[in-house]
Amino acid sequence: MKIKLTSFLLFFLTSLLSWGQTPPKPNIILIYTDDLGYGDLSSYGATKIKTPNIDRIAREGLRFTNAHATSATCTPSRYSLLTGEYAWRKPGTGIAAGNASLIIDPQQLTLPDVLQKANYKTAVVGKWHLGLGPESGPDWNGEIKPGPLELGFNYAYILPATADRVPCVYVENHRIVNLNPKDPIQVSYTDPIGKEPTGKDNPELLKLKPSHGHNQAIVNGVSRIGYMAGGKAAQWIDEDMADVLTKKAVGFITENKAAPFFLYFATHDIHVPRVPHSRFVGKSGLGLRGDALLQLDWSTGEILKILDELNLTQNTLVIFTSDNGPVLDDGYVDEAVEKLNNHQPAGPLRGGKYSAFEAGTRVPLLVRWPGQVQPGVSEALVSQVDFLKSFAALVGQPVTEEQAPDSFNQLDALLGKNKLGRKYLIEQSLNNTLCLIQGNWKYIEPSDGPKINKNTQTELGNDPTPQLYNLQPDIGEKKNLAATNPAKLKELATLLNLIKRKTELLILSYKLKKYKI
Structure with missing residues (x-):
């Protein structure tokens, strides 16, 4: 019994001393x-x-x-x-x-x-x-x-x-x-280099064929984007x-x-x-x-x-x-x-x-x-x-x-100590369409981009009208609620525009640094 009590006291004191201390840098x-x-x-x-x-x-x-x-x-x-x-x-x-x-x-x-x-x-x-x-x-x-x-x-x-x-x-x-050094590398993203074979002209050399694009320089039996010679x-x-x-x-x-x-x-x-x-x-x-x-x-x-x-x-x-x-x-x-x-x-x-x-x-x-x-x-x-x-x-x-x-x-x-996380975040798609998530709500700004990537058959989410989804019941974004929730739509659109306006100041900052103004 005495041994058990001593062990408990040691554990208690060790825990007390370590409580509140920052762990070593991981x-x-x-x-x-x-x-x-x-x-x-x-x-x-x-x-x-x-x-x-x-x-x-x-x-x-x-x-x-x-x-x-x-x-x-x-x-x-x-x-x-x-x-x-x-x-x-x-x-x-x-x-x-x-x-x-x-x-x-x-x-x-x-x-x-x-x-x-x-x-x-x-x-x-x-x-x-x-x-x-x-x-x-x-x-x-x-x-x-x-x-x-x-x-x-x-x-x-x-x-x-x-x-x-x-x-x-x-x-x-x-x-x-x-x-x-006796076999220097040449790289081009505009014109073919010398007489190097390409996936477009020499498909018989390929072990993996392209489905769209990816038909230029051949390396290791696979054609790529861009042209390359040398560096074997x-x-x-x-x-x-x-x-x-x-x-x-x-x-x-x-x-x-x-x-x-x-x-x-x-x-x-x-x-x-x-x-x-x-x-x-x-x-x-x-x-x-x-x-x-x-x-x-x-x-x-x-x-x-x-x-x-x-x-x-x-x-x-x-x-x-x-x-x-x-x-x-x-x-x-x-x-x-x-x-x-x-x-x-x-x-x-x-x-x-x-x-x-x-x-x-x-x-x-x-x-x-x-x-x-x-x-x-x-x-x-x-x-x-x-x-x-x-x-x-x-x-x-x-x-x-x-x-x-x-x-x-x-x-x-x-680290799991906060169950909520961010108040909002921004997402960016291929053609720079921006989305804002706040709580369960997601706003996708209007965009004239294509609705489908024809090469990959991916829905891109672009639409000339605004989109609003409640992700809690509709994580698959099937029901656009923009027409029935105008107040929430305006709130999120306004917030996104405020965040985007910060860009103007940042671009100006880049120019000032670049030209040493």
Whole structure:
């Protein structure tokens, strides 16, 4: 009895001493996937495919049902994530070409900047797609800068853009990996280069044929967007991409296990072209898209496994989410549609990648931090634009409103301590149609854009008349309530316009800095 009482007193005193104390700075791993839909994971209700490693994060952490990327396409979502600023506020932040210059000003505060100031080792591994180099464009055969290292990352191992765009090479820090100076790279997004074969003229050379576009330079039997010549030794092999990137991510974790680190692991799966490793091909029963999803689950499992092996699990905050919603046929004949087998990539949501409807930007979000995040489900309204100020609060770094104008400290919501989250958020579709969500209400501003993306068969949500939906009973956005709720329509339209007017001041600020006025 005396032993039990002593143990209890020790436990009580330890708990009392630790109560109210800030936990040590955790390692932070952000797994940022590509084109993953709200309904693609078994933890979000998928029944035709199993994602056990990703589901582990959901089981041991917090699963969000109302989390959003800022845009229905990749480049603007990534811009907002890293800068804390909505991409639609800054010109030139649409889907970046493979030879685009860096679209983030190195003078602008970024998420890795914040963590670097807090003595974190920072790395980006995977898809970049935010441009590289000065305004004239990247020097592919020399030093490729400015880039991630000028934005707060200590280490970078990246795809310059996406796997369906040239150049099809990896860039480590400031240089292309394995580039032979005697075989320099040439890249063009306007005219063919020399006598290099193309998917359009040489379909017999292809192992994966294009369905629309994607018929220019051929690399590894797959035709891409843009033209490329040279750099043969540096060209990637699509089937090995997940292995290469995952190995680099695991290596960074291992090398920095003794100090706090931040890893932005931007996987390429399940973006096109879907060319998974042979060990995954045919395993999902859902075609190459499903196989690539299994590959993504494997990559996630490797990250969790190394954390376990190095005893880092307890003090590592793992966040898993996506840059936008799902798409099936996005440019290649890979049977994503034909072998869907009743799988619902968007779950109950309407639209998909590119769309103003919810499936464009409402994405999976899982947060795990053992001992700090209580496992469960959160309905809090959260946006990826808030990661910057939330992480800043976590590590005790001040950030001004000017530095991250659209980011709010939502750390309590991300850790499950606040059940409500944001008061409102903005969503951006492909053609820059903006939507505002406040509570259960969603307003989609009038737009003259097309209603259907004919290539992908995605409903885009554009309409010349305003749209208003109550998402609580109508998460599928089937009933437009604009005509019957004029007061709510006016309220949300007014709020959106007020938020948009801030853009004029920000654009003026950019011009003043650019011309040193």
